Amino acid sequence: MAIHELTLNTTETSIELDKIHLSASNKEKLNQLLKEFSHAEVLKKYKLAVDHKLLLYGDTGCGKTTTAKAIAQSLNKKILILNLGGVIDSRLGQTAKNIAEVFKKASRENAVLFLDEFDYIGKIRDYDTKDSGEMKRLVNTVIQLIDQLPNNTLLIAATNHSSIIDNALLRRFQLKLEFEMPTNSELDIYYDTLLMQFPKEFRGLDRQYNLSYAEAKDIALRAIKNNIIEAEEANN
Numbered sequence: 700m701a702i703h704e705l706t707l708n709t710t711e712t713s714i715e716l717d718k719i720h721l722s723a724s725n726k727e728k729l730n731q732l733l734k735e736f737s738h739a740e741v742l743k744k745y746k747l748a749v750d751h752k753l754l755l756y757g758d759t760g761c762g763k764t765t766t767a768k769a770i771a772q773s774l775n776k777k778i779l780i781l782n783l784g785g786v787i788d789s790r791l792g793q794t795a796k797n798i799a800e801v802f803k804k805a806s807r808e809n810a811v812l813f814l815d816e817f818d819y820i821g822k823i824r825d826y827d828t829k830d831s832g833e834m835k836r837l838v839n840t841v842i843q844l845i846d847q848l849p850n851n852t853l854l855i856a857a858t859n860h861s862s863i864i865d866n867a868l869l870r871r872f873q874l875k876l877e878f879e880m881p882t883n884s885e886l887d888i889y890y891d892t893l894l895m896q897f898p899k900e901f902r903g904l905d906r907q908y909n910l911s912y913a914e915a916k917d918i919a920l921r922a923i924k925n926n927i928i929e930a931e932e933a934n935n
Contacts, residue, residue, distance in 0.1 A: 716769040719762055720889055720912060725876045729766075732874060733773055739851065748850045750873040754817070756861035757878035760911030763857040764815065766876075770855065771811040779805050784816035792833065795840040802844045806852050817856035818864055838865065845871045883908045886915055893919045901926040 716729065735742065735749040742749060753770075755763040771778035781801050787794050805812035820838055845868075848854055856872065858864060869875075881889065886908055893916060894902040904922045907915070 754872040760913030761878040778811040814856040818858040818860040
């Protein structure tokens with residue numbers, strides 16, 4: 700399978716990093732990462748390498764993919780997105796070769812490599828089948844690829860299930876950012892941000908809580924669209 704069929708190669712405009720709703724701890728870690736990349740040359744003089752392996756883990760719909768794209772935009776780098784759940788099949792030897800090609804492409808283009816559904820590697824390692832040896836070899840291949848990745852290539856992996864990932868893989872990541880479900884007050888701030896983009900007469904919304912940012916966005920935008928349509932129909 701060709702590389703372009705495996706990856707989503709994107710330079711699309713994304714949300715700026717400072718507009719994403721992140722915890723104070725995550726903001727601090729990401730600011731440090733961006734500063735290190737911007738001063739990579741001076742750090743190199745002191746034989747200090749930038750941290751370039753980042754794991755985003757936690758609840759679904761809380762901004763992991765959006766954050767990865769925003770980081771790439773902040774670094775003015777292209778982002779290559781590889782969904783591991785979509786490329787791993789029964790031919791694990793071929794899968795290893797395909798993943799290796801994607802790593803090479805990211806290194807060659809000095810891009811951000813974003814591995815989504817990273818837990819899929821952990822899941823297949825636990826399978827008890829006749830192919831378990833081949834699966835372990837695939838995991839070892841990924842570990843070697845991560846270890847050999849040049850410092851100027853940023854690797855970001857995302858997972859909703861970090862607990863099932865093998866420790867040998869987890870240890871490769873210098874930075875680990877947890878994404879948790881937002882609190883009610885955090886959701887209120889998010890709702891306010893979404894609603895302020897529209898005229899006051901369309902902002903009526905029955906706010907819901909105990910859900911992710913992605914779910915809140917869907918609810919808010921659906922309500923706004925409904926308000927706009929109702930106003931349009933009332934004027935006709």
